[in-house]
Amino acid sequence: MNKLLIAASTLGLIAAGSAGVAFAADASKAPSKKITAFYPGASGMEWILKGTNHGGAKGIKKGESCVGCHVDEKTGNEEAPDFGNKIVAGEKSKDIALEPEPIKGKPGHIPVTVQASHDADNLYLRFTWKNTGFNSGKKMDADNPVKLAVMLEEPGKIENDTVGGCWATCHTDVRTMPGVKDDKKTKYVVGGNLAAGKFFDIFQYRSGKGQKPVDGYIADKRVMEGGKALSDAKGELKGDTWTVTFTRKLAGGEGDVKLEAGKTYNFGFAIHDDYTHGRYHYVSLGYKLGLDDAKADINVVKQ
Secondary structure, three states, X not given: OHHHHHHHHHHHHHHHHHHHOOOOOOHHHOOEEEEEEEOOOOOOHHHHOOOOOOOOHHHHHOOOOHHHHHEOOOOOOEOHHHHHHHHHOOOEEOOEEOOOOOOOOOOOEXXXXXXXXXXXXXXXXXXXXXXXXXXXXXXXXXXXXXEEEEEEEOOOOOOOOOOOOOOOOOOOOOOXXXXXXXXXXXXXXXXXXXXXXXXXXXXXXXXXXXXXXXXXXXXXXXXXXXXXXXXXXXXXXXXXXXXXXXXXXXXXXXXXXXXOOOOEEEEEEEEEOOOOOOOOOEEOOOEEEEEOOOOOOEEEEEO
């Protein structure tokens, strides 16, 4: 009798679950996108927009994207690995060294697999990459061997936001840039205004023991707190592979970009490995993230 009751109860729970319980989407089952995160050195927004330094400056001012120029649409081949290898080695570009303080032996780029899915309430992001194993011994951020940050922005809000990713928020006058003495100048966007929606949403995973995820924004300055959208951020180094996952509400609060079906958003990410901070990281170019049928570089599939 007891076995029959248990079996009946179990079947009842299964039926109830199939009828009314919502199961979270699984980004690991979503289509994957290969994106190279590369070492950018001191190539701030001002360098990007100066035609004598960067041949794509005119295109950016017309609204063209970095991906459109530096990633082959048909083959998917990227120029980013070559950029990163040259910059990290201290090679000059038009008589300018974009990294005046090279870190000897540091890899110039990291191939990253990105997957994205969503359900009725949340966005799920998954990043995987091979651990570089590089150890400079510097430990700039002694608390965190690895950090991964994601930035989102609603297109058309910020000047030259088609650059996306790091560059729309990275300038040659911020701290850690060569020659800058102001150690309080954080990343920012030109004309940044949180109330007017002119900001980048940023959230970050930190690998250090006891370190909590960060949810903030970048407007007239970088604020690494106050966001309401990020629900969870987890990371694991298993064998030689890092996996970092985020669970983020589609709608948040102040400083959170609201994500809606059928729309696209500017998207970029950065990886700090080897206990680094500031510009000594790897960054992606600026990509488009789109929900459902929206035409984008990274499609967020509904599950």
